[in-house]
Amino acid sequence: MSSRRVLKAAEAIREVVSTAILLEIRDPRVRDVTVTRVEVSGDMRNAKIFVSVMGDEAKENLCLFGLRNSAGFLQQKVGQRIDTRYIPKLSFEIDKGVKNSLKVAELLNEIRREGGLHEDERSSEVPVLPEDSEIDPNSTASP
Helix, strand or coil: CCCHHHHHHHHHHHHHHHHHHHHCCCCCCCCCEEEEEEEECCCCCEEEEEEEECCCHHHHHHHHHHHHHCHHHHHHHHHHHCCCCCCCEEEEEECHHHHHHHHHHHHHHHHHHHCCCCHHHHHHHCCCCCCCCCCCCCCCCCC
């Protein structure tokens, strides 16, 4: 269910949690964290918070462990900000989308550096006109 109320609550939770992580959590395990998105259940009893952590997988796991230990504190902050019958139970998950997009960009850059297609493949796919030829825009004949 993605009602307007649930979407507003998800955005408010994202703001509160990201601010609290940045300014109030003193846990050294929770560093270089970005809250990417929040999914709230229809009854607003559960909120799944997706985070991106800069670093390797070991740092991600350590940070996730620290966030799970700080969940009660963060729920308290959310409860102070959102006026609902239930304070959502927070759960944390690593958002792999950011890492995957960085990996795709890296692969594309590598392909670009290698020159893409080989010369013989490139010539068969894209017609190349001689430099001294002129193209008449009114002409219907193909070059």
